[in-house]
Amino acid sequence: MTFVRAILRAVVGLLLACGFALAPSCGGGGGDVLRLLVARFSPDEPAPGPNTVSMQPGTSPNDVFEVRIMVTGVDDFFGAAFRVAYPSASVRFLSADTGDSFLCDAPVDCSDPNQVQFIVNSASSPGEVLVAATRVQNQAGTVPGVDVSESRELLSLTFQATREIASPGQPLSFAPRLEVRDSAQPAPGNEIPVTWEGGTVTASR
Amino acid sequence: MRPRNGWLLALCAAAGAAYAADIFVSPTGSDVTGDGSPAAPFRTIQRAVDEAQPSGDRVRVLPGTYNECVNAALKSVAIVADEFVTNTTDPNPALTVIDGTGECDATSGAPAPAVLLDDDSTLEGFTVLGGGASGVQAFGDVVITRNEIRGNTGFQGGGIYLYAAALDPGTHVAVISDNTIRNNTAVVDGGGIFAFAAAADDLRQEIQISSNSIRDNLAQGFPLSTTPYFVAGGFGGGISTYPDSDPLGEVEIAITENVIQGNSVESNSGGYGSYGGGVWAATLYGAGSETIRIADNQLRNNTAFNTGGGVSAWAQGYLTSKHTVRVEGNSVSANEADNGGGGLDLFLRALDLSAGSIQLHASSNELTGNRGDGFFGGGGLAAYAALRRTASPDNILSVQNNTIRANSTDTLGGGASILAFADSDPDGGGATAPASSLVRFERNLVAGNRAASLAGDSFGGGVAVDLRAFGEAVAEAELDFNTLASNTADLGGGGVDVFSFTGADSGGTAVGTTSLALSNSIVASNTGFAVGGPPAGGAQSFAIESAYNDFFGNTSGVYEDTVFPFVTQTANLSLNPLLDALSVPSICSPTVDAADPAADFSLEPEPNGDRANQGHLGGTADAVQTLPDASGDRIVDGVDVLRIASAFASDLALTPARYFAPADRDNDGDVDGDDLAYVAAFFGRACP
Numbered sequence: 004m005t006f007v008r009a010i011l012r013a014v015v016g017l018l019l020a021c022g023f024a025l026a027p028s029c030g031g032g033g034g035d036v037l038r039l040l041v042a043r044f045s046p047d048e049p050a051p052g053p054n055t056v057s058m059q060p061g062t063s064p065n066d067v068f069e070v071r072i073m074v075t076g077v078d079d080f081f082g083a084a085f086r087v088a089y090p091s092a093s094v095r096f097l098s099a100d101t102g103d104s105f106l107c108d109a110p111v112d113c114s115d116p117n118q119v120q121f122i123v124n125s126a127s128s129p130g131e132v133l134v135a136a137t138r139v140q141n142q143a144g145t146v147p148g149v150d151v152s153e154s155r156e157l158l159s160l161t162f163q164a165t166r167e168i169a170s171p172g173q174p175l176s177f178a179p180r181l182e183v184r185d186s187a188q189p190a191p192g193n194e195i196p197v198t199w200e201g202g203t204v205t206a207s208r
Numbered sequence: 209m210r211p212r213n214g215w216l217l218a219l220c221a222a223a224g225a226a227y228a229a230d231i232f233v234s235p236t237g238s239d240v241t242g243d244g245s246p247a248a249p250f251r252t253i254q255r256a257v258d259e260a261q262p263s264g265d266r267v268r269v270l271p272g273t274y275n276e277c278v279n280a281a282l283k284s285v286a287i288v289a290d291e292f293v294t295n296t297t298d299p300n301p302a303l304t305v306i307d308g309t310g311e312c313d314a315t316s317g318a319p320a321p322a323v324l325l326d327d328d329s330t331l332e333g334f335t336v337l338g339g340g341a342s343g344v345q346a347f348g349d350v351v352i353t354r355n356e357i358r359g360n361t362g363f364q365g366g367g368i369y370l371y372a373a374a375l376d377p378g379t380h381v382a383v384i385s386d387n388t389i390r391n392n393t394a395v396v397d398g399g400g401i402f403a404f405a406a407a408a409d410d411l412r413q414e415i416q417i418s419s420n421s422i423r424d425n426l427a428q429g430f431p432l433s434t435t436p437y438f439v440a441g442g443f444g445g446g447i448s449t450y451p452d453s454d455p456l457g458e459v460e461i462a463i464t465e466n467v468i469q470g471n472s473v474e475s476n477s478g479g480y481g482s483y484g485g486g487v488w489a490a491t492l493y494g495a496g497s498e499t500i501r502i503a504d505n506q507l508r509n510n511t512a513f514n515t516g517g518g519v520s521a522w523a524q525g526y527l528t529s530k531h532t533v534r535v536e537g538n539s540v541s542a543n544e545a546d547n548g549g550g551g552l553d554l555f556l557r558a559l560d561l562s563a564g565s566i567q568l569h570a571s572s573n574e575l576t577g578n579r580g581d582g583f584f585g586g587g588g589l590a591a592y593a594a595l596r597r598t599a600s601p602d603n604i605l606s607v608q609n610n611t612i613r614a615n616s617t618d619t620l621g622g623g624a625s626i627l628a629f630a631d632s633d634p635d636g637g638g639a640t641a642p643a644s645s646l647v648r649f650e651r652n653l654v655a656g657n658r659a660a661s662l663a664g665d666s667f668g669g670g671v672a673v674d675l676r677a678f679g680e681a682v683a684e685a686e687l688d689f690n691t692l693a694s695n696t697a698d699l700g701g702g703g704v705d706v707f708s709f710t711g712a713d714s715g716g717t718a719v720g721t722t723s724l725a726l727s728n729s730i731v732a733s734n735t736g737f738a739v740g741g742p743p744a745g746g747a748q749s750f751a752i753e754s755a756y757n758d759f760f761g762n763t764s765g766v767y768e769d770t771v772f773p774f775v776t777q778t779a780n781l782s783l784n785p786l787l788d789a790l791s792v793p794s795i796c797s798p799t800v801d802a803a804d805p806a807a808d809f810s811l812e813p814e815p816n817g818d819r820a821n822q823g824h825l826g827g828t829a830d831a832v833q834t835l836p837d838a839s840g841d842r843i844v845d846g847v848d849v850l851r852i853a854s855a856f857a858s859d860l861a862l863t864p865a866r867y868f869a870p871a872d873r874d875n876d877g878d879v880d881g882d883d884l885a886y887v888a889a890f891f892g893r894a895c896p
Contacts, residue, residue, distance in 0.1 A: 082853055084846025117856075120884065122849055127892025135846030135853075135891075139884075142857040144866050180843065184850050193854060 038208040040066040042094075042164035045172065048200040051075045051154065056083065056183065057200035058175060061159050066206065067097065070175060071159045072134075074105070077195060079148035079185035082106075082120075082137020085199070086178035087160060091130035093168050094175075094204060097161045099123040099134070105155040106138055111146065118146070121158060131178060132160060140186070148186040164206035176201035227286060228264035231256040235272030253278045253287060253306065260285045263328065268293060271303040277312035277339070279324045287323070289333030292354060301335050301356045301388075309338035314361045321345035321369070322360060331355060342369040342402075343392060349382050356388040364448070365402030366392030366425055372404070374411035374457075381414040388421045397488065398448030399425030399471055405449075407457030407496065415449070418464045422446040422486075427473040429482050429513070441481010443520070444488030445471030445510055453496030455528050460499045463487060467506045468518075475513040483553065484520030485510030485543055490555075491523050491531035491566070498530070504537045507551075510544075515590060516553030517543030517578055524557045525566035525603075535570040540588075542577045548584025548625060550615055551575040556593040556605040559634065560641070565602035568593075571609045575623075578615045585672055586625030587615030587657055591649070593627070596634035597641035606648040609824075614656045620705065621672035622657030622695055624649065630720065632679030633713035640713055643681040651689045653824040655791045659697040659705075667741070668705030669695030669734055675706070675750070677720025679713025684722070689803070690729040691823040693791045695736075702736025702762055706771060708750040721749040726757060728803040730785045730793070730823040733761040739775070740768035750774050756804045758785050758822055779804075785823070792825065795835050796842075796895030799823055814874040815886045835895055836873040836886035842895040848887045855879040 044060040051057040053076025061069025070087075074080055089096065101121045107113035122135040136157055140146050149155075162175075177199040187193035233256045237249035250256045253274055256267040263284035270290045280287065289304035312320035319340030323331055327348025335356045336343045343360030344352055349372065357367040367389040372382040382405070389400040400422040407413045429442030446468040451459035468486040475482035486507040491498045500521070507518040518540040523533040540551040552575065556568045575588035584590040589612065593605040612623040630645035649671065659666035670692035677683040685706075692703040699705075710720040731738040738759040739752070752771060755778035759766045766782070767775055781802060786794035793799050801817035803809075808827055809820040817834035820827040837844055838851035851871045858866035860877040869875075873883040 082850050084850050122888055122891050124892040133845050133892050135849035137850050137853040139853045140856040180845055180847055182847050182850055184854055
């Protein structure tokens with residue numbers, strides 16, 4: 004092996020080991036600019052009471068952070084429509100995960116879009132994530148809602164902080180046009196009044 | 209006499225040819241010692257043609273220049289460049305030239321066609337030039353294909369003169385296809401091609417002119433002052449064609465997929481004549497069934513001294529005529545006509561048409577950047593219906609589904625000029641019969657056109673309408689489902705300008721009536737009035753019905769004072785139609801679902817609100833969809849999904865208690881996956 008090739012191999016090995024982050028422990032030892040951004044989501048209401056839909060923190064390994072949309076103490080929860088407003092100058096929306104949604108409880112099969120619908124859109128309105136999460140009624144009108152006695156996850160949203168957000172942080176909030184419905188029909192008369200609780204995100208290095 | 213050798217027949221059979229024999233011609237052959245075989249070809253094509261049997265033989269001409277004029281009268285023979293037999297990949301017509309220069313051209317003293325073909329003959333693969341009585345003169349069911357025909361002159365048909373008249377029952381088709389026809393000159397008509405088709409009773413004749421490049425040809429126009437002929441002026445710089453028929457005869461002429469550019473028709477007769485810079489195609493007064501179809505051509509940079517820079521298409525009839533002319537799917541750009549119809553000149557005319565019908569339809573054409581000045585105006589098109597003692601509603605001039613953009617005039621009708629004329633007493637002698645004339649102008653996009661002159665006296669930026677009726681006669685124009693946007697006029701109507709004149713017949717017993725119906729249209733952002741004009745003259749019996757239109761942003765207002773007293777209004781809007789750069793309304797446009805509730809919406813894609821949109825896309829498969837807003841807040845979001853999810857699988861008839869009509873976005877009586885899909889498709893869309 005020539006000297007040049009040996010140097011190259013050493014550099015590549017360093018990059019792989021450090022995941023390109025060049026954190027101090029990886030031998031960078033350098034300034035804060037190269038330090039990883041770490042985001043933190045804090046709920047406005049860590050212990051929500053009955054009839055609440057709230058944002059709660061999920062995993063937050065680095066600049067990526069998860070916000071769990073939790074439903075607490077709502078009977079016959081059939082579906083919800085809401086918008087999450089976020090500070091688009093410092094946060095971007097990445098994805099939604101519905102794998103742990105209580106809407107998928109039996110007897111509903113979440114793999115069948117005729118039984119449950121999740122629609123999430125962030126492209127139409129900057130700084131907003133539009134969400135519909137609902138069971139879908141059948142012909143006989145017998146699909147029930149879910150009695151959520153404590154706190155359960157409706158779905159989770161994953162964001163990424165793109166720059167530092169100093170304390171006290173910036174809000175993630177439920178924007179107007181919020182609705183929770185039970186399984187009663189016809190449609191206009193079955194809204195369940197709930198309290199909506201958001202949170203705050205900070206990001207630092 | 210060339211022996212009918214067995215080897216020739218065998219060769220043809222082996223090649224799968226349908227010819228009885230091949231006769232070869234070569235520049236190195238001999239008309240004296242040759243026998244037409246490959247080993248001993250003739251020197252001239254004429255010698256080979258003379259040798260051919262009355263029908264069924266093929267003359268194969270090896271590459272070279274043949275300075276001769278070929279007369280194949282009374283022979284049914286295929287004259288084919290050998291290059292086009294042996295080279296199947298990229299044969300070149302430049303290699304085999306029939307040149308009549310000095311032999312039969314205009315200066316030869318004995319003008320004749322460079323090639324004369326008779327019935328059931330073929331000419332393929334040549335360059336033909338120097339013809340003094342057309343490059344190719346053909347009679348009957350000929351096939352003229354893959355030639356370059358240039359630099360010829362003729363009285364009619366500088367490049368090709370075709371006369372096709374069915375003589376017996378059966379299929380009769382003459383074909384001119386895949387040729388380049390350029391730089392030819394005709395004295396009267398058809399600088400590139402003149403084609404005439406005729407059918408006697410119980411016979412049928414077709415002419416197909418397709419996939420040719422027809423460019424830079426000239427029809428000069430015959431001098432009026434010296435003519436001994438029935439025509440004067442010029443017709444069809446590129447193509448001139450017309451049929452004739454007996455009452456039970458049928459003729460069909462199709463001009464399709466040609467590129468027709470740079471042709472011109474002049475007037476050499478003091479301003480008389482000169483129609484159709486690119487194409488002049490007309491039914492005249494044939495008594496039978498005649499159809500002309502001009503479709504899918506590209507027409508550009510053609511000029512006419514009088515009308516029809518791109519195309520002059522005329523449908524005329526008398527007594528029993530059943531004539532239809534269609535101009536459809538053409539791209540017509542940058543053509544010019546000094547007296548109107550820069551792109552298209554459409555002319556419907558009938559006299560005493562008692563038992564037949566005539567129709568002229570222009571549809572789905574793209575008319576861009578044309579100029580039409582003078583009396584008829586109409587930068588994009590001029591549509592003129594003149595019916596005399598003819599009243600059947602079957603006689604129609606329709607202009608539908610066209611895109612008319614960026615055309616201009618210095619007189620009237622930057623986009624289109626419409627003239628409806630009806631006269632019950634055309635002779636003024638008291639021989640009267642009811643007459644009615646109707647022009648339908650529907651689902652056209654008319655945008656960015658200009659009626660502008662140095663004097664500042666041009667009018668009708670989008671459309672100019674001229675209605676004239678005399679005696680027991682009705683002249684009408686129906687403008688329905690159009691978008692007239694961003695047109696400009698010096699005076700009057702920037703969108704629509706209307707003129708009306710009604711008068712009595714010679715006996716003074718009846719006065720004509722005129723009307724303009726303007727409906728379901730978007731008339732927006734025009735410079736001038738939305739509807740203007742001076743309906744003056746005579747004792748007016750004139751009305752404008754204005755219904756279900758959106759008039760918005762026209763610089764001078766909606767109605768000019770001169771027309772307002774004649775207007776009856778129903779359910780018009782004055783809201784921003786939210787048009788994009790292509791004049792297509794936004795889904796948020798107030799013109800969506802705003803047409804007459806009685807109008808057909810069935811072709812509009814779901815969700816369509818069970819009501820047609822205004823404008824040129826209204827009622828069509830391209831209509832803008834209705835915002836699938838189940839909650840009525842002009843926002844499509846999760847709330848709408850909830851409405852549908854809750855009422856899902858409900859049915860108005862079966863489960864009326866669960867059925868929720870606003871969730872049934874396609875109004876089909878049930879809430880199902882379609883409704884959910886519509887909401888999902890527009891999820892996040894909000895209208896102010």
